[in-house]
Structures are given as structure tokens and as C-alpha cells.
Amino acid sequence: MKITTTWRCALFLWLLAVPFTLQAQIITLTGDDFKALQGKQSGLYSFFAVSDGKLQPVPHQWLQWSEEGYPFFEEDSSTTLSGDPLRIDPADRLLLRFEDGGGSLTGNTAEQIVAELAVQQGDETRLFYVAKNAYLQSTERYVQFDPDTLTIKSTDFALTMADNNLFKWNNFYFRGFEGKGGKPQSILDTLKLRLSAGVFGENNRLTLNNNNLDPKVQEIISGPLATLIYASTSVKVARVPVLRIDNYFLVMPRQFEIHSRFTLPGLAESVLKRPALDISLDGNDLYNSKLMTSWTGNNVAITDGTLSRSEQKMLSMPLQGDNWIWFGTGRGFDLLAQLAFVKGFDTPVHLLYQDDAEQINEPERFPGQLPNVGFSLSDLPFGQEFYFITRLYYSKDSEGLGPGQYAESTLSQPRAQLSPR
Secondary structure, eight states, rough: OOOOOOHHHHHHHHHHOOOOOSSOOOEEEEGGGGGGGGSGGGGEEEEEEEETTEEEEOOOOOOOHHHHHHHHTTTOOOOBOOTTTTBBOTTTTTEEEGGOOBBOOOOSSSEEEEEEEEETTEEEEEEEEEEEEOOOOOOOEEEETTTTTTTEEEEEEEEEEEETOOEEEEEETTTTTTOGGGOOOEHHHHEEEEEEEEEHHHSSEEEGGGGGGOOEEEEEEESSEEEEEEEEEEEETTTTTEEEEEEEEEEETTTTEEEEEOOGGGGGTTEEEEEEEEEEEEESTTTTEEESSSSSOOOOEEEEOOOOOHHHHHHSBBOOSOOEEEEOOOSSOOEEEEEEESSSOOEEEEEEEEEEEOOSSOOOOOSSSSEEEEEOOOOOOSSSSEEEEEEEEESSSGGOOOOOHHHHHSSSEEEEEEEEO
């Protein structure tokens, strides 16, 4: 799929026309936060908050989860739905916009309020109200996904895919970020996935990248706060199945989650040796950007086209514990990334950081790695399933906080208390 200059300008102008929001993070609660409502039909309940002294409906979205612990899709035959799809179950997830919460409700209301929900995120607490059989309903939608062109548009960013391939991320625009002379500029070169392994021996290495991976979209679930996409990918080498990937994409207004399940079959061990996996985002001409991580101390990487001693030191330090990568352009776009290892991982992980104006690392649309940032996993074992979640959070300026404070606030689990009324 070719994205023309007209398309680029249209996406950019569309973003400029949408009001910018602060604290627009989507919070995720579980059915366990709604014990008093478990077993009841979820469709009967709506969420409200006090705004300008009035009780107003706010958008919400329930997500079904599988017994295996993944987002549930009917087309995914490898999983089983946990609970009843029409009722509130412990494993269900509820999405809300934290910024939609308000203060205390005073006085009478025409709606049948059954509970008050207090949600604490960081140092701030906001209140939501649960109404049964509400007359007023929120009609706002914050994410749009076009399955024909694989174009995503939210209130704050726009992302296009190339060649009808969910792994070939193309132009990425974020409202408030401009290129030279105020012209539209894609922040992203592309998403880069790379699986390398020796074939019938360590020294004869084969590398597969995005061009060799063709995920098939199996199911799409659309809602007001998130679009969920299930896609599957299979790879063969010398007619031997060597890789199976199930991806669950959760696209939110300023967040992107990619749940990845993959298996290197035991049979593949006869063909592949010492497989490794790289996952990264390649920026487009993002000079003077800064990068910090949770496990490399006070070292700061600065995009200038060369690797400094400090940056080389960061590359040699293995990831430890809960992790995050903070990347700030200083031009109206910051990125916070986390790789959450959920199942099957006991393998070395390092920072992937390339800062070179001349280096070629296919797939490429723009020259150089300026920078290419992500995670590198080595010595993947065979015969077991891996499950990890890549979380991406976009903001204008990290809410004015330092990288560590912003990461702690953003990645912390919200605390909720439901009080019947």
C-alpha cells in the first residue's frame, strides 16, 4: 500500500483538528474490582462522572479474557473464554479514561446510581459512578481502525501499515509533533522484527525480518476506547515449521499494546541453532533525542549519529527486573516502552540502540538508524511457549515529569474501590 503525500497531509491535518488531551491514559481494571457486580449482566451498567457540576456519561469498554490469561477472541481456537461473555466475571477487563473521572456526586440525579468507584492512579484519585439502566449513554469513540487499508487513527496519533501487513509499520504522526519548517513528518521509519538463527549449524545464520512475516488478521473487535486485533503468523524453513506467532493488538488513544505468543517447535531444533529475536522502532531523523532506561543507571543516550562510550556501556548491561525505556524528542513527542515477560522467559535480554546516520538495517524507508531503539533477546530455547507484552505510551512531554517519575506513574497499577450506594 502506497501512502501518498496527500494522505500524509490529510492525516496530519486530521490530528491538528482534534483537541489535545492531558492525562489521557486508559486505565485497566479487572472484574475482581467489581465483586458486588460479579455475575450481573455487564450491558445493564454504564459509567458516569461529575463534570462542571453535572453527572455526565463517560465511555467505558469491557474486554473478555481467556482462561489461559490472554485477551479472548472467538477465532483463536487455542484459548477458552473465561466466564460468561454477557456477565461481569473476575477475569474481565474494564477500560476507562482516567481523566474522565471527577469529584463527589452531591444532590439527586435522575439516573439509578448503584455504586461509587474510586480510582487512584499515582497520587491522584478520581471518582466514577456506576448506573443501572441509564437513559444517557456516552457516544464518543477515540480510536478508528480501517481493516482495508490497515490505518489507525486516534484522538492523538495516526499510524499506517505498508503492504497490508500489520508488522510493517509505516507513517506515524503524533499531534503536536512537526518536522522541519512545520511540515508533516513521520516520527517513525518502521517497526523492526528480526529473528535470526543458525541453519544446520551456528555459522550459517539465517535472518528473517518483517518482509518474511505475513500476519493474517483473524478477528477485529471495535469499541469506544480500544480496537483489538487478533493475527496469526507461521514460518517454515526447509519445509520445517520453525515459528508460530499469535498476536493480540490493543490499540488505544495514546497507547499500544502487543501481546505476543510464540513457539519454536521442538522439531525446529534439528534445523535452527541459537535463535535470537530483536524488536525495535526505528525513528526518522530524530536528532538530539534522549533515551534513558530503568536498568542502565544515569546513563543517557543522545541521538547524534554516533555511539558514545556511555551508550556502548548501556548496551552491555543486561535487563533486570521490571523495565522501561523512555525516549524524548524534545519536539512534542515522548515515548515510554515496556517489555513485560509473562511466560517462558529465562533468556538474556539487552537494550537495542543503534545511532548511525549511515547504517543500513532492513527493512528501511529512510537512511540510517536515528535512532533504532528496542530489545534484543538471545539464545531462545525450543519446545516451549513464550508470552510477552510490548507496551507503548505516547505523550507530548511526559506530563512535565522526569523519565523515572513519569514511568512510575504511568506503569503503576491503578487501585480501585467500589462502594455500593
